[in-house]
Amino acid sequence: MENKPIDDNKIKAPLFGARHIQCILIFLGLSAAVTQRVNLSVAIVAMMDKNSTNPNFEEYQWSEKTKSYLLSGFFWGYFVTQIPGSQLAHRFGGKITLLLSIVLSGFLALLTPLSVRLGDWQMLFALRLCQGLIQGSIFSSIHTLLSKWIPAEERSSLGTFCYTGMAFGSVLMMLVSGWIASSSFGWPGIFYFTGLFSLIWGFVWYFVGASSPSACKSMTADERLYIETAMVTTSKPEHEHAAMKTPWLKILTSVPFWVLLLTQSSYAFGFMTMLTQIPSYMKSILGQDIKSSALMSSAPYLANMLLTFVFCILADFLMKRGYTSVNASRKLFNTIGFWVPVVPIILLGYMSADQSELALVLLVIAVGVNTAGSLGFLTNHIDLSPNFAGVLMGIANCAANVMSLSAPLTVGFIVTDAKNVQQWRIVFYIAGGLYFVGNLLFIFFGQTKIQPWNYPKTERDERDHIRFETIKMETEKI
Template sequence: MLPKQINFELPEEFKAGTSGPKVGVRHLQAVLLFFGFCVSFMQRSNLSLAIVAMMDRNSTNPDFPEYAWSEQTKSLLLSSFFWGYLVMQIPSGMLAQRFGGKVVLLCGVAISGLLALLTPYSAQLGDWQLTCFLRVLQGFCQSVVYPTSHAILGQWAPPAERGILAALCYSGPQFGTIVTLGIGGKLATSQFGWPSIFYISGGCGIIWSFVWLLCGADSPRQSKLITPKEKNYIESALAEISESENNATTAKLTTPWLSIFKSVPFCTLIMCNMGFNWGFWTMLTQIPSYIKNVYNQDIQSNALLSALPYVANLVLGLCFCALAHKLLSAKVTSTIASRKIFNTIGMWIPMAASIALGSINADQPDLAVILLTVAVGANSGTNVGSMVNLIDLSPNFAGTLMSITNFAGSMMSIIAPLVVGVIVTDATNPNQWRYIFYIVALLYFIGNLPFLILGSSKLQPWNEPVQRNAKRVKQNAEMECNA
């Protein structure tokens, strides 16, 4: 019979770790990241719409300057953001790992917002060359957004909630794009003119930076707002409780570069991101010009029609998120099956819509808008597919993995608008646009196929640092000896 004084009840801190509040600080972090993405994409997409007014020879608003830039110059400007974006991709992931995501993200968004405010003056003072230079600097700053957000999510998102929190964050780009394209036409024709598109997006970035400074945190352990119960819930779910060796942050871990690049599941995500970025950024940068030139829509109608696909993307993204969470909770699908199903929806449905877009005539504007809406809307499936799969493979190095895949994807983001500039020499010719949509469809197909065949959601062995694994082996051996 056991002595009465022995108490087998778990301590309160371990009880707290078994469940967490339904709504907590982890959700606040996801909402803040949502708006961080929102303002970042407002700044990315502002030129796509503003350039239509800036080059409008029919005087959208005669009170503001217009520029006689060629189609090739326009394509150069639209791709220039990604030159700086590409250069800093790998370093940005390392910076997030070394200094924490909060500070790096804060600096990136705040400086990018300031540069957006200066863009109208750059066009007046230095024509397209200075504008191009500012866009390169903006890309340089915004290169940190995805890697730092992934690093932060890796520390805040319990595995059971990873899909829903990631999908919430990655709905931000669509919302930001909707805001810019939705109000941009009104702004361009208002008394404030096309420069106000840049002022609004830049100002929102500055405001968000102040809020993030006050409320953002790298991890639950560093948050001043979180309750002990929620902190223990998150840390226990991530298997990072109590022991001193587990208290080390990823800033102290050595990045296993060779193991990462030898990982077949990770390499499939690189291919996936390249195909996705080609299609997504071709659509984002070219839809306003396509609608204006092929279907002769004015700037206000153009803005609303250009925003419609991203409204669908946002709505479908939230629906996919809820559906994926429901299927996983009910154990209808495994984690990897869910990732592959939704990623295929996010890439192969847009592939089919792009093929159809290349086959329609210039006298079918309504059908074109429907197909564009389907193509961009279904893209959101990747938010709960390949995008969150990076965290599945390695929560500790999620920021670094994101920076690598984003580096590869950014190359496509640079090349895609330039290819449009080479092929589409007459923007009113639908036959030239046909080749653009066929190329998009091909890249969507090639990008998703390796992930569908070889993708995995298993935690990779290199997620744990070597020294930690060695220590655990030693502890296990000591326990066996004592036994």
């Protein structure tokens, strides 16, 4: 059966409570993490062009291929720790793994300028690789937290709001990067900003964040009852959750999960191609300086963030009025997020420097509407298995990040001349094509039913079953 909202007449929850505070903190934490990923994409433009930044800082003459290595370095590490990170989040509950991932990576962000001065691009690549390794558990941690905190009826709105932190972090980074690079801080200030943002968030999260409602001391009894009642039939209590053995074979032979994995992978390539390459595309094809490029690059992600709230409200309205089921809602918004951007993305490959305004409109549509996919595949892991949502995210994100790290490498292989729009055209055709195929699979084969393997037997369940069978046999003998 599909997930259904509980009866609001039975238990009322506060309109704003502890679960909303947790979601706001997760939103900001993800924003901090994303600024660490995006900072090099915007800073590298200034690092390779002394005229676009404070002239007191060194300029680096790196090739396009070297640049592609640097932009993909984070994802090589990020890929490796997805599944181990998901197991850590499953074992420890999400709070501590999220804290360590963002804070430790933030420390490395502060050390980035020093690493470049000491070891040029090779040491920078190593540092980005380490940041990726550290951040591998972030999405699994968030999914684990959401599976404990957010009832099914609020999953589309509050869950998607948390992941809007990706767009907010991108907007924030691109808005401030041009100003910081041109200030007395120069391009190193971009990395200092992201590091300090992450450390401040970590301090607040340590004292306010909680792995589950039972671990939160600041929430009302009514809200705790509301959440725990909604979760009672789908998710194990926290003290039993960590003891549950992951049903690896059943997960890896699940068709709905494989469809989700492929959908998420197609999204990852398209999203990361746009995220890491827009600043370079703006400068090379549209002829924008770093300040103009930063402002223009941030506009699509600002639209992405704002449209997220529009789509969340629309999704809630359609489901609460009974116009769409959970399954229909997931596929409707996934279709909007994947298929609407296809044409604008392809058209970007036909733009020239005198069409910068039209190119910006296309980018706003492509990246802005893309957020609707967050209400589709991005919370589908929790639909399929609330108990193992973090594990599913870890596996799927591992595969997705093969695509993420291949995005800048693909661009580096195809775009040998950054000012050649025909080479960029090939990149955009690939991104648009993957969006189309990914959603087609999700429409035909995606599911939202809780899978049977969500309820594996714990050791306690097995002991109880053996005890029951023993008593039954003894009774039959009598």
